[in-house]
Amino acid sequence: MTFTLYNDVLDAECYKVRLLAALLGLSPRIAAVEAHPGAGHRAADFLALNPAGTLPVAAAGDLVLSGAPAILVWMAAAHDVTDRWYPRDPGPMAQVQAWLETASALAATAGALRREALLEHPAPSGAAQSAEALLRRMELHLLLQGMGGRGWLVGTHPTVADIACFADVALAPDAGIALDPYPALHAWTLRLRALPDFLEMPGIAPLHALVDPLTGHR
Amino acid sequence: MSRDHAVNDWYPVADTVRPGARATRLLDTDLQVAWDGAAAAVTDAAGTAHPVQIRYGHVWTCLGAAPRALFEISEAEEPGRRLVPCGRVRVRCSPLRAVENFLDIAHFPFVHKGILGAEPQTEVFPYAVKIREEVDEVWATQVRFHQPQAAKSAGGATEIRYEYRVPHPMAAVLYKTCPPRPEAWDVIAIFVQPVSETECIAWPWMALYDDESSHAEMVQFQQEIFVQDRSILENQLPVRLPLDPRMEIPTRADLTSIAYRRWLKRRGATYGAMTEAQ
Known part of the structure; x- marks a missing residue:
């Protein structure tokens, strides 16, 4: 099941969600929120979704989750069949x-x-x-x-x-x-x-040096 | 002194996206900037009011007694273009380094991988650079580069044509192939507010033809690119831009940078620069 991520590219909390999604092989639909300079997270349509006016927000059907910790736990619990990303012990x-x-x-x-x-x-x-x-x-x-x-x-x-x-x-x-x-x-x-499918963000550069020249893999 | 030259140029100190007041610093001078949605006021700590003009989505001010005219971007007036102020990003680097980075093409595949460039297509093809004496501006023309996603409106990889223009020591304007409208140029500018010689605030601004992307998507596309540059700029040494040709060895891909540095030196625009090998 896919979901929509309300996202700000410069926000570290949103990045946490994008990163785990990439590592789990998920491709959420990205809805850009112009937090800066337009204060899009304070606009009425966004506040209707999350009255706290904070990013990120994930929406999957009727389920609307706000805050990186809740969304990370939900993604791992719902999408990681190995139960390793969110251990059940x-x-x-x-x-x-x-x-x-x-x-x-x-x-x-x-x-x-x-x-x-x-x-x-x-x-x-x-x-x-x-x-x-x-x-x-x-x-x-x-x-x-x-x-x-x-x-x-x-x-x-x-x-x-x-x-x-x-x-x-x-x-x-x-x-x-x-x-x-x-x-x-x-x-x-x-x-x-170095994890497979790692996703970078502005400020976190890719690891050029760790690419194996023979296989092209990290 | 280098500041004496710099004070007579106009600089951005706020955007006009939302009304508000901010305390900021320009050329080592503390300022209060107020924008109420219709008019702006800029005052220093002594209560002196400085002149103001509202252009290109920003509040501009000048601290000197003999202001030079602010450059024209005629595309800002063209109907149908979407004007997109992209906010501000503070960078601990010389304001001149921020402009020079904006002019550099060779870093695209490495810093903006998958967007403005991609390995192994890293070659910078020969291009032309000159100082247009009649307008006293640096221009780089006939720039071509392979880009995976040149703009939010670009569907896929394209060879993009560029022209760069430096009309002001701390501002640069980029004219770039417009994916949905091949006969027109997209305009992307960087306006730099020099906080001090070693700290600046970049105010990116765009005037684009794009009927599909949301405003938020266009802003975020540009912000991502600017912040990718930030950590590199903060780690460049020396912090101030060296203008003495003996200090760094340029390559052919750096032609625009060479012309920019030469133009700064000739103009006496050395705030944020090192003028002699030290």
Whole structure:
């Protein structure tokens, strides 16, 4: 079943949905919303769909979902027959939930700093320190995961948690936050960018260097 | 001083899409800009009001005592064209670097992969560049490039013809084959607001023939392209644009850039530039 994604190309939250859709082989119909400069997300027709006036929104028939976490979970639960992107075991399922909360905290700090750097929307005070604390916590977690032979936030296969956290980490340099102090985090972003059918976005370049010259594959 | 030359040009400080007020900075000077949907006012911290004109979907101001005329884009008046201000993108780079990047064709297949270019069709075919003395503008003509999706209105891959025009040190206008109307040119411009010598705000603007795309689709198409350039611009060194030919070795594909730099130097438009090897 396909769906319509109400999308802003510069918005990291919308990118999370586009990225997971690409990785799952889904092709949502894209409805462009001119959030900037026209404030299309505050227009009456959009508010009728999502009274909160936030992007992204996914509409599949009568089902209308807003916010990247809900849409990611729905896409994985509805379309991933392997149950790997959204694990059903209680432990991993709850861990994914915890990382979705971290992703929201990243969006409110690193993501807000990016919007400030790019579009001059003021970020909350203390956002830089909070973003760095989150990045350090992810760095330590991924370091320990790696020592245990697990390359992802939860277990040995990427989940919606990785997708939700990836966008604001990979876009952090847009906000002037360098990833150099976080080698495990940087390696994790490269692993994610090397996944088959990975989708880039402005600010996240493709991985030229990792294309195998013999096979053409990453 | 380089700023003394720059103050007599007009610069965009707001768009006219929605009424509002904004605090901003131009040539290191803090400004308040107000636009009420009909008229605009620009004042500095001392309360001095600066002249204003509304052109090409933007509020323009000039801080100097002897303003040079703002360039003409005659296509803005043509009936049937859709005028599309694309918002603003702040970039930590020299305003001149932002213009130079807009003039560069060779980066298309790498930075705008799948849209304005694609490997392996990376060749920049020979084109003509000159400074048109009668209007004192840099022009690049007979530019051709293979593009997978040249515009929102382009159905598929096409060979696109381009002309580039630099009528102002911090603005450039691109005339480009219009997919639904082969006899006309689409117009895409970049107006750059110099915040300081090392920071700028780009205000892309378009005047297109397109009967199919929604306004949001056209804006987003252009925003995606501009933000793809942003991280590259922020990582260019030196931050200010070098005008001394000994500092960088250009290739044939860089003809427009060479002419642009030479024109800036000749004009004395060196705000945001390095004039000697340092």
